[in-house]
Amino acid sequence: MINIEQIRARKNKIVVIGNHPALIQSILDFDYLSGKSQPSLIAVVTGKRGYTKFFFGKEEVLFPTFISVKSVPLPSDSTNWFFNISSGRRTLPSTLELLDFNYAGGVLFAENVPELHAHSILRTVEGSRYSPLILGPASVGLLVPTALKLGPIGGITPLQVEESGIIKPGHIAVLSASGGMTNELISVAALAGHHLSFALSFGGDRFPILSPSQAFLLAEADPATTAVLYYGELGGLDEYELVKLKEEGKFTKKVIAHIAGTVADLFPESPQFGHAKAKAASVKDSALSKRKALREAGFTVTDSFSAFVAEVGQL
Amino acid sequence: MARVKLLESDVKAILAKIFPSQASVFRLSTDSTLLELTSFARSNNLDSLVIKVDQGVKKRGVVGLVKLNLTVASVYEAAQAWRKLGWSNFIVEGYLPHQEQDEKYLALELVREGWHLSWGEKGGVSVESTWDSVRSALLTSREGKYIFPSWLPPMLHPILDKLINALIEHHLVFLECNPVLIIGDKLIFLDAAGEIDSAGLALPGFPISLTPVTERRNQPVEQQIALLDATTPASLKFRSLNQNGSIWLLLSGGGASLVLADEATDLGYGKELGNYGEYSGAPSDDDTYAYTSLVLTELIRSTAPRKVLIIAGGVANFTDVAKTFSGIIRALKEHEKELVRLGVKVFVRRGGPNEQKGLTMIKAYLAKSSLLGEVSGRDVVLTNVISQAIKYIES
Known part of the structure; x- marks a missing residue:
């Protein structure tokens, strides 16, 4: 799998599958504001042959649109990424098509991808000799300051992209299950005067292709990252994998973690919250149990979000 | 969306498709008649029956929601007795004696x-x-x-x-x-x-039709919002917590909503929460209008002496703050008189696309209508809005 340092060093190009003009424009705004001479977008797969127009700074640029993934010519001198905005039901077939090509990775944006479909993608990725870095389903993307904005992560208006401080490189990695909380954490870091080494959201679905522990290993391997801000939720047992990484000495960097979902205790039975995975099936996957396990393993875990913000201020 | 519970009768219908030896079952709903039940027992040659509450409840055997070895008449009576306790859907099948x-x-x-x-x-x-x-x-x-x-x-x-x-x-x-x-x-x-x-x-061509599980004594507002949720691509969630609560939530974003509701719980105000509610996935202003109206009706009905509405969320990636706020303001305007009379204050915290426009708009409206508690954006920590609102209900 590609690492964050390689993403920083190489020329990154993006193919978008599906059309969401505001999201695509935000990628170009990021490129422009980062001082790139060329936009990272190379093509949009819309189902029609033609061209689509976006702004790179004040200049209008035409990008080719394609009928299918197969017909997109991929440059050989760049690291190529896909941003898949297909619907939940179209995500599996379109992603399997993409995985036939030599992409370094990509983002699956849709919610409502069936669990069994995520499973098929997971098995294909595991069996792939390229071992691509795939985020999602239901991920807002991957952000590496100066190098890559793959998805709406960090904002979609030029003002947001500029003010959120995502253009300047720094030393804090933000890893989050939730799209909205990814931006919230980026904002907390910025308010405390920190910039990002990278940020990603693995998505709130039950079977994220890149698991939280794989994301932690990316942060461990990245020389620019000195600390990780982690946001997780009740439901699922991924945090116990993080505990294992820590215990086995595979993860050594500073982490400030917040696990949400204590409000579930007000209900007779844990309700289903906004994200597909956010439902505690047992005591073990409740927010309190996971907070306790992470804390015992040596992570800094906060009991409220205001305490989390205070901890980040101490960094 | 996520994993949802199925009725036992539907799970068994699926099992019966692959295992023909699986005994047939009868779904005893509110519209079922004694005649239908009798003919089910007759056609399957069943003298002795089992009835169970079929509403996704766990440990039914332990909590007494299963009755074994009954006649048709006593099955019918058992259902009627359970209905008085708020249960509405049952499964009936033959009793199979075993060790x-x-x-x-x-x-x-x-x-x-x-x-x-x-x-x-x-x-x-x-x-x-x-x-x-x-x-x-x-x-x-x-x-x-x-x-x-x-x-x-x-x-x-x-x-x-x-x-x-x-x-x-x-x-x-x-x-x-x-x-x-x-x-x-x-x-x-x-x-x-x-x-x-x-x-x-939700995939096309799903092989069997299923009946959604109705939870016991669902609040009407929960049902109305579930219906609203089903008719829009956005996500609209509402769970009633305390009908006479003083803190009413209109949260946005799956993650931030949890964090905000947690904060009230962690500060010891969990019992004051009227509801847990969140919208996400870029709802239209009509969606937020309809959703807000339902939440406001519940807030107005609460007997708590001091009430607050918290409209809060994280820094959105792509939900347009101004657009969702215009739907919320429309709903607030409709209930304005009542809200002002009750001394309700509204606390707002949100960031994201069109943040400035949305915040300016809602602040102007709240100030003019004297509903203003506090309005803040991304430069203020997400959860501050909760402590501000608590300060008001305690003042």
Whole structure:
């Protein structure tokens, strides 16, 4: 799998599958504001042959649109990424098509991808000799300051992209299950005067292709990252994998973690919250149990979000 | 969307498709007649029946929501007695006399690595006390056949192969059958609980029609918002907590909503929460208008002496703050007189696309109508809005 340092060093190009003009424009705004001479977008797969127009700074640029993934010519001198905005039901077939090509990775944006479909993608990725870095389903993307904005992560208006401080490189990695909380954490870091080494959201679905522990290993391997801000939720047992990484000495960097979902205790039975995975099936996957396990393993875990913000201020 | 519980009658309908020996069941709903029940018993030659509440409740055997060995008339009476307690949907089937020690436990769940199997030789109502005897394994597959652990009775292998294929076909990602019986070369499912992946259910060509599980004594507002949720691509959630609560939530974003509601709980105000509610996935202003109206109706009805509405969320990636706020303001305007009379204050915190425009708009409206508590954006910590609102209800 590609690492964050390689993403920083190489020329990154993006193919978008599906059309969401505001999201695509935000990628170009990021490129422009980062001082790139060329936009990272190379093509949009819309189902029609033609061209689509976006702004790179004040200049209008035409990008080719394609009928299918197969017909997109991929440059050989760049690291190529896909941003898949297909619907939940179209995500599996379109992603399997993409995985036939030599992409370094990509983002699956849709919610409502069936669990069994995520499973098929997971098995294909595991069996792939390229071992691509795939985020999602239901991920807002991957952000590496100066190098890559793959998805709406960090904002979609030029003002947001500029003010959120995502253009300047720094030393804090933000890893989050939730799209909205990814931006919230980026904002907390910025308010405390920190910039990002990278940020990603693995998505709130039950079977994220890149698991939280794989994301932690990316942060461990990245020389620019000195600390990780982690946001997780009740439901699922991924945090116990993080505990294992820590215990086995595979993860050594500073982490400030917040696990949400204590409000579930007000209900007779844990309700289903906004994200597909956010439902505690047992005591073990409740927010309190996971907070306790992470804390015992040596992570800094906060009991409220205001305490989390205070901890980040101490960094 | 996510995993949703199924009715036992629907799980058994799926099981009956692949295991013809599985006995037929009768769904006793609010519209069922005694005549229908009688003809079900007659046509299946059943003298002795079982009735169970079928509304996704766990541990029914333990909490007395199962009655065994009844006549048709007493089944009907049992249903009527349960209805008075707020239950509305039941499953009726033949009573199969058996020894308690023959009751086994079976569960299958889709996990990240594949299908996770649990099998217990000591099943039944008290399975939790013998939980140590339940064995588990992750099933691997080779050329479409699953490889089963050696401790699993061999007669189950072909049955489970068929069963897992049916689970996959129906996106049934969790199945728990307790108890099951082994009779000859057959597995008999006396009880079956299942969860379906709602995203799979939504695929075209789903092979069976299913009845949604109605939870007991659902608040009407919960039902109305569930209906609203079903008709829009955005996500609108509402759970009633305390009808006379003083803190009412209009949260946005799956993650931030949890964090905000947690904060009230963590500060010791959990019992003051009227509701847990969130919208996400870029709702239209009509969506937020309809949703806000329903929440406001509940807030107005609450008898709490001081009430607050908290409109809060994280820094959105792509939900347009100004657009969602225009729907919220429309709903607030409609209830303005009543809200002002009750001294309700509104506390707002939100960031994201068109943040400035949205915040300026709502601040101007709240100030003019004297509903203003506090309005803040991304430069203020997400959860501050909760402590500000608590300060007001305590003042």
